[in-house]
């Protein structure tokens with residue numbers, strides 16, 4: 001059994017019988033709430049059927065109220081969701097040394113490692129992840145899975161393609177709820193017309209191993225996503241919680257085949273602050289491990305700036321943010337973390 005002060009490898013967390021000090025969080029009672037019981041009032045983010053005739057309003061309300069929702073009838077096949085989940089499981093089940101062969105380099109985002117936001121927290125998080133941000137995953141897959149390389153690359157490609165389609169569909173619908181269309185946003189219009197790729201995205205496979213003391217551990221600490229929106233597939237194990245001012249931490253119960261969508265910081269900017277970018281986190285479990293697959297959609301490719309949609313900015317709602325590209329925003333986020341939106345805020349005269 002590892003001693004409390006031993007330097008622990010994140011690839012073996014699931015085998016630990018005690019919670020090392022470096023992974024022990026000081027949480028208040030309100031903060032330590034674990035799934036499935038969440039907020040005192042049992043509530044959760046809305047589940048929206050994408051084939052509902054009222055889908056635009058439903059999405060708009062969910063974005064305004066929660067900055068998050070779940071979607072059914074999204075068109076992504078269950079077999080693809082199962083495939084990407086089992087790919088993740090196959091990877092995380094490997095011995096630590098094998099996983100480390102896919103370790104992310106110092107500078108790069110892609111690869112295996114602890115959550116990138118770990119930098120901003122004193123205590124370590126009870127999770128490991130594989131980030132697929134560019135084509136370098138192909139080399140990593142070749143090293144890890146020389147025989148099944150083509151199959152696994154195919155699953156990732158297909159998943160990316162499906163998520164990209166779904167993300168653009170959600171963008172159109174959500175814009176509709178703001179009374180605008182893709183034609184009101186230069187980059188969105190261009191990508192739709194030319195049918196060029198919507199561009200930048202990151203897939204993050206997350207694994208939360210079983211934990212001897214889930215009450216005092218944190219799978220993934222509270223954060224907002226930096227992208228436009230995130231589409232998350234969670235396995236049948238709960239753990240995701242979203243924060244709502246009036247209710248505190250609210251658990252997002254997994255529903256088979258249903259995907260979770262989070263509004264990210266860039267959509268908050270696009271909506272000129274109308275949609276909150278939801279603060280969320282992941283808790284862990286004593287007896288069951290959990291996998292989640294996050295597709296973080298950054299929006300337009302290249303150095304395209306995102307700014308509040310001019311049509312919704314007016315005398316009653318002055319422009320709150322300056323234009324920013326996703327890559328610039330990411331740089332700011334990884335300097336100042338939860339102050340990133342403030343850092344690009346525009347100070348408006350008070351009258």
Ligand SMILES: O=C(O)CCC(=O)C(=O)O
Nearest residue numbers: 204206239240282292294
């Ligand atoms: O695992 C989860 O439920 C949340 C994952 C997440 O928030 C992320 O990858 O950004």
Ligand SMILES: [Fe+2]
Nearest residue numbers: 223224225280
């Ligand atoms: Fe997230």
